[in-house]
Amino acid sequence: MTAQQGVPSPLPVDEAPPRPKREIVIEAFIRVAGVSTIIIIILIFAFLLKEGLPAFFKVSITGLLARRWYPIEDMFGLLPLLVGSLLVTVGAVVIAVPLGLTTAVFLGELAPPWLREILKPVIEVLAGIPSIVLGFLGWVVLAPAIQNMGAPTGLTAFTGSLILAYMALPTIISITEDALYAVPKEYRDGSLALGATHWQTIYKVVLPAARSGIVIAIMLGIGRAIGETMAVMLVTGNAANIPSLSDGLYFQPVRTLTATIAAEMGEVASGSLHYNVLFAIGIVLFVITFLINSLATWIIGGNGGRRRGGQI
Amino acid sequence: MNRQQTQTVAKVVITAVAAIVVIPIIYVVFYTVARGIQAISWDFLTQFPTNGMTEGGIFPAIVGTILLTFGTAIAAIPLGISAAIYLAEYATENRLTRAIRLAIVNLAGIPSIVYGLFGLGVFVLFLNMGTSIIAGALTLGLMTLPIVISTSEEAINTVPQEFRVVSYSVGATRWQTVRYQILPQATPGIITGVILGLGRAAGETAPILFTAAAFYVPQLPQSMFDQTMALPYHLYVISTQVPGMPLDIQFATALVLLTFVLSMIVVATIFRTIMRRRREW
Amino acid sequence: MTDSIINIQNISFTYGDGTEALKNVSLKIPRNEVFVLFGPSRAGKTTLMRLLNRLSDLQEGATHAGDVEFAGQNIFNKNIDVIALRRRIGMVFAVPIPLPGTIYENLTFGLKMAGIKDANTLNERVETSLRQSALWDEVKDRLDDSAFALSGGQKQRLCLARSLALEPDVILLDNPTSGLDPISTSIVEQSLTELKKQYTIIMVPHSVQQASRVADRAAFLLDGEVIEVGGQAQIFLHPKEKKTEDYVTGRFG
Numbered sequence: 001m002t003a004q005q006g007v008p009s010p011l012p013v014d015e016a017p018p019r020p021k022r023e024i025v026i027e028a029f030i031r032v033a034g035v036s037t038i039i040i041i042i043l044i045f046a047f048l049l050k051e052g053l054p055a056f057f058k059v060s061i062t063g064l065l066a067r068r069w070y071p072i073e074d075m076f077g078l079l080p081l082l083v084g085s086l087l088v089t090v091g092a093v094v095i096a097v098p099l100g101l102t103t104a105v106f107l108g109e110l111a112p113p114w115l116r117e118i119l120k121p122v123i124e125v126l127a128g129i130p131s132i133v134l135g136f137l138g139w140v141v142l143a144p145a146i147q148n149m150g151a152p153t154g155l156t157a158f159t160g161s162l163i164l165a166y167m168a169l170p171t172i173i174s175i176t177e178d179a180l181y182a183v184p185k186e187y188r189d190g191s192l193a194l195g196a197t198h199w200q201t202i203y204k205v206v207l208p209a210a211r212s213g214i215v216i217a218i219m220l221g222i223g224r225a226i227g228e229t230m231a232v233m234l235v236t237g238n239a240a241n242i243p244s245l246s247d248g249l250y251f252q253p254v255r256t257l258t259a260t261i262a263a264e265m266g267e268v269a270s271g272s273l274h275y276n277v278l279f280a281i282g283i284v285l286f287v288i289t290f291l292i293n294s295l296a297t298w299i300i301g302g303n304g305g306r307r308r309g310g311q312i
Numbered sequence: 313m314n315r316q317q318t319q320t321v322a323k324v325v326i327t328a329v330a331a332i333v334v335i336p337i338i339y340v341v342f343y344t345v346a347r348g349i350q351a352i353s354w355d356f357l358t359q360f361p362t363n364g365m366t367e368g369g370i371f372p373a374i375v376g377t378i379l380l381t382f383g384t385a386i387a388a389i390p391l392g393i394s395a396a397i398y399l400a401e402y403a404t405e406n407r408l409t410r411a412i413r414l415a416i417v418n419l420a421g422i423p424s425i426v427y428g429l430f431g432l433g434v435f436v437l438f439l440n441m442g443t444s445i446i447a448g449a450l451t452l453g454l455m456t457l458p459i460v461i462s463t464s465e466e467a468i469n470t471v472p473q474e475f476r477v478v479s480y481s482v483g484a485t486r487w488q489t490v491r492y493q494i495l496p497q498a499t500p501g502i503i504t505g506v507i508l509g510l511g512r513a514a515g516e517t518a519p520i521l522f523t524a525a526a527f528y529v530p531q532l533p534q535s536m537f538d539q540t541m542a543l544p545y546h547l548y549v550i551s552t553q554v555p556g557m558p559l560d561i562q563f564a565t566a567l568v569l570l571t572f573v574l575s576m577i578v579v580a581t582i583f584r585t586i587m588r589r590r591r592e593w
Numbered sequence: 594m595t596d597s598i599i600n601i602q603n604i605s606f607t608y609g610d611g612t613e614a615l616k617n618v619s620l621k622i623p624r625n626e627v628f629v630l631f632g633p634s635r636a637g638k639t640t641l642m643r644l645l646n647r648l649s650d651l652q653e654g655a656t657h658a659g660d661v662e663f664a665g666q667n668i669f670n671k672n673i674d675v676i677a678l679r680r681r682i683g684m685v686f687a688v689p690i691p692l693p694g695t696i697y698e699n700l701t702f703g704l705k706m707a708g709i710k711d712a713n714t715l716n717e718r719v720e721t722s723l724r725q726s727a728l729w730d731e732v733k734d735r736l737d738d739s740a741f742a743l744s745g746g747q748k749q750r751l752c753l754a755r756s757l758a759l760e761p762d763v764i765l766l767d768n769p770t771s772g773l774d775p776i777s778t779s780i781v782e783q784s785l786t787e788l789k790k791q792y793t794i795i796m797v798p799h800s801v802q803q804a805s806r807v808a809d810r811a812a813f814l815l816d817g818e819v820i821e822v823g824g825q826a827q828i829f830l831h832p833k834e835k836k837t838e839d840y841v842t843g844r845f846g
Binding site (some may be wrong): 002005010018019023026027029031032033034035036037038040044047050051095098099100102103105106107110111113119121122123124126128130131132133134135137139140141166169173179197198199200202203218220226227228229230234258261262265268269270278279283285286289290292293294297 | 315316317322323325326327329330331333336337338340341364370390391392395397398400403408412414415416417419421422423424425426427428430432433434437441458461485486487488492515516517518521522544545547548551552559562566569573574577578579585
């Protein structure tokens with residue numbers, strides 16, 4: 001297709017030639033890979049249903065909502081586990097949200113650049129510490145310390161909440177900081193120009209503007225906390241009881257949904273009722289986290305799409 | 313209190329809270345290092361455990377974690393990077409793409425123990441792989457997939473749109489543009505993301521609990537269908553299931569695991585910084 | 594009038610966000626001339642350029658109506674080989690954009706993608722295109738240096754050479770001197786005189802002055818419509834339309 005130099009002649013534009021086979025195969029694989037994510041998540045859910053759904057029929061909904069979890073006698077009341085997960089998660093959120101938001105404000109608004117350069121990797125490191133290591137430290141260091149403060153045991157819902165809070169912190173801090181960072185500079189400048197102090201600007205202008213980002217940070221933090229397994233398993237005492245209000249709600253051992261699966265799945269026969277019920281717990285966890293994450297995505301709206309470089 | 317005083321108090325409080333968050337992290341790392349380093353020796357890293365695991369080393373657990381991490385890489389990388397290429401370069405904004413993005417967000421949000429359940433049901437039982445390295449690696453691979461996809465897509469999107477336009481303008485096809493212009497520029501970012509994802513997988517316990525991990529195996533795994541010891545599971549076992557376990561060995565195991573995982577994160581971060589400095593756009 | 598190489602018929606173009614960038618534009622581009630598209634910003638010049646080699650395909654959600662005839666084919670015909678079209682209609686952008694890699698790799702990328710592997714052919718095309726864009730003497734000893742190491746003016750000539758290496762029929766120059774100093778600008782402008790012997794050039798100029806210096810023919814665009822088309826003397830000295838005259842004489846608001 002060399003143009004005749006000097007005398008350009010109207011060469012006809014070619015009919016589309018067959019593309020190289022290699023390219024067709026590769027592009028087909030790429031498309032399949034994209035769609036595979038949907039297939040995988042459907043497969044996961046379908047499989048949980050297949051193994052877990054029988055539990056809802058055999059035990060019945062009322063049986064599953066009973067107050068007693070005692071598998072040896074086929075008592076599969078999930079209530080203590082739900083309460084355990086709820087307590088630990090709520091506790092973690094109550095601790096992590098104020099700490100996380102404040103730390104994000106510190107990093108984004110107050111910290112001098114050199115300190116931010118140090119702290120951001122430190123927080124990334126926290127995100128990277130395996131949960132089993134945090135659980136282990138909670139087990140050998142934190143739990144004894146809490147017991148020394150006068151609790152009957154150090155393995156409590158509170159211990160779990162504290163460990164979980166630190167696990168959820170990196171998520172909350174980094175997403176909140178992004179949200180703060182995204183607040184237009186004009187808002188800040190405008191507020192400062194009107195005579196507001198730096199703190200008033202943060203409190204009245206920057207935080208409200210970053211509200212939806214902060215909500216997402218909190219939701220994803222919750223999602224992270226509900227699903228966490230190993231750390232809570234080591235530090236919450238694993239007693240499938242509903243803690244009583246009178247004895248200090250947060251200072252009694254509890255057991256979470258996740259820890260129940262982890263602790264018991266190793267010992268059940270596949271296909272048994274107990275096995276089905278543990279998968280049913282998996283369904284519950286899947287649905288909860290799916291709702292939280294979908295809601296967060298929905299709040300973000302169309303912004304989750306492609307962000308590309310500018311036009312030429 | 314006037315406005316200036318409020319401001320001062322607020323700033324002090326915020327700084328104090330940030331310290332509450334950061335200091336325990338630093339403390340945890342240093343404490344683990346200080347306690348763990350005492351029991352770490354060459355023998356600890358290269359010997360099998362002896363005497364009911366209360367003596368000796370953690371060699372098979374280290375090897376197991378390395379094998380599982382490699383397996384995870386093989387399972388997650390090709391599919392993950394391809395899906396990222398699809399999203400960044402091929403997908404248009406339509407219902408299917410939104411569904412894919414929703415699926416990825418939710419895959420990332422599924423609790424690791426649920427991945428463990430799925431791995432047990434599908435790989436171990438249904439596909440009859442048994443408790444094995446391959447079942448564990450596939451489970452960890454699925455869990456790592458959304459991380460690989462998100463970080464790779466981000467790396468691909470960082471490549472300036474201009475390069476695409478120029479590439480098309482000189483008659484490159486879409487795949488040629490991806491293969492010869494986009495991927496070479498995105499590779500450092502993709503590698504960083506993959507290492508970060510693998511670092512996370514290496515430290516996970518719940519997904520391998522019923523799919524790969526063994527309490528104790530007297531020899532190294534002979535094939536990918538053998539079960540294996542692994543660092544995170546080993547730490548769980550010796551800290552909760554073995555009576556009379558010396559605390560030093562527990563801390564040393566925690567330190568080895570922490571070092572393994574954090575060094576991957578550090579390597580990834582340093583690599584990213586170097587490559588960013590080096591690039592010309 | 595010489596016969597035209599590109600025949601634009603009733604082209605309209607709307608971006609995904611609903612912006613109407615071109616409204617019923619018709620133009621005939623004669624062969625071996627410099628055809629200038631000028632007008633204020635947002636007149637649709639760049640949009641029209643990008644339509645001609647179908648880089649507009651990259652705009653998600655954009656729609657167009659009308660035909661562009663090139664070399665006897667409608668370029669919007671769905672059986673057309675878009676890749677071949679882009680090899681025949683090269684483009685140089687306002688901002689010089691070298692691809693990551695060496696000078697040599699920049700010049701040979703398009704050729705290699707077209708399946709040309711022979712080293713002699715590649716070397717020959719590299720030298721020819723660099724000479725045509727008046728860059729050969731400056732870079733002949735450093736073809737393996739990074740393209741990013743060149744100066745702004747050199748980068749833009751490299752981008753021109755990169756298009757020329759494919760031996761296209763038409764070159765689209767979208768404000769190629771926008772970031773260049775006066776000396777580099779004059780080098781590029783002078784090379785046009787040589788280039789049009791061999792290629793058809795469609796150019797968006799940097800200014801009305803540049804337009805009148807380089808144009809053989811020109812079209813004045815305003816808000817996506819063609820106001821006036823004509824030879825250099827008509828457009829810049831005796832415009833028929835009031836709007837053209839206002840713009841050319843600098844009275845335009």
